[in-house]
Amino acid sequence: MSIIEKLSSGVTEAGNTITQKAKGISEQTKLSGEISKNKARREEYIKKLGEAYYQSQRAGEEADLSELIREIELVDGVLEKLTESLCQLKGIVICEKCGTEVMKGSAFCPSCGTAVKQPAVIRCPKCSAQLEAGSRFCVYCGAKTEE
Numbered sequence: 001m002s003i004i005e006k007l008s009s010g011v012t013e014a015g016n017t018i019t020q021k022a023k024g025i026s027e028q029t030k031l032s033g034e035i036s037k038n039k040a041r042r043e044e045y046i047k048k049l050g051e052a053y054y055q056s057q058r059a060g061e062e063a064d065l066s067e068l069i070r071e072i073e074l075v076d077g078v079l080e081k082l083t084e085s086l087c088q089l090k091g092i093v094i095c096e097k098c099g100t101e102v103m104k105g106s107a108f109c110p111s112c113g114t115a116v117k118q119p120a121v122i123r124c125p126k127c128s129a130q131l132e133a134g135s136r137f138c139v140y141c142g143a144k145t146e147e
């Protein structure tokens with residue numbers, strides 16, 4: 001390989017890395033957008049819930065709020081999944097107590113000192129690499145896990 005070829009292939013590689021980084025960032029932006037959208041929706045439902053409750057109390061009636069509560073539960077589920085994906089992308093975990101973003105692998109929250117829940121891991125039966133719990137295949141050697 002000539003020096004020029006080497007150089008240009010190096011440039012392409014660097015270019016690819018940058019593109020991948022940009023991809024990761026736009027993915028994060030997308031997720032953050034979805035999270036705030038769902039948070040706004042949740043607030044909306046909570047408001048409706050409060051209003052419905054107030055009206056029913058005022059009228060001295062038993063309000064049926066189960067539908068609203070179901071909607072909120074749905075949004076909560078979506079929010080949880082979105083937050084999880086965002087954390088994975090950013091390589092962080094969220095402190096359960098104070099909500100601080102903590103670097104993955106930290107044992108304690110730097111803000112409040114709470115022990116950080118570590119994501120569950122399993123081991124690859126073939127190469128014994130650590131894998132995220134629920135992985136069906138090893139990301140390092142491709143072996144099927146026992147799960």
Ligand SMILES: [Zn+2]
Nearest residue numbers: 095098109112
């Ligand atoms: Zn904390």
Ligand SMILES: [Zn+2]
Nearest residue numbers: 124127138141
């Ligand atoms: Zn493996």
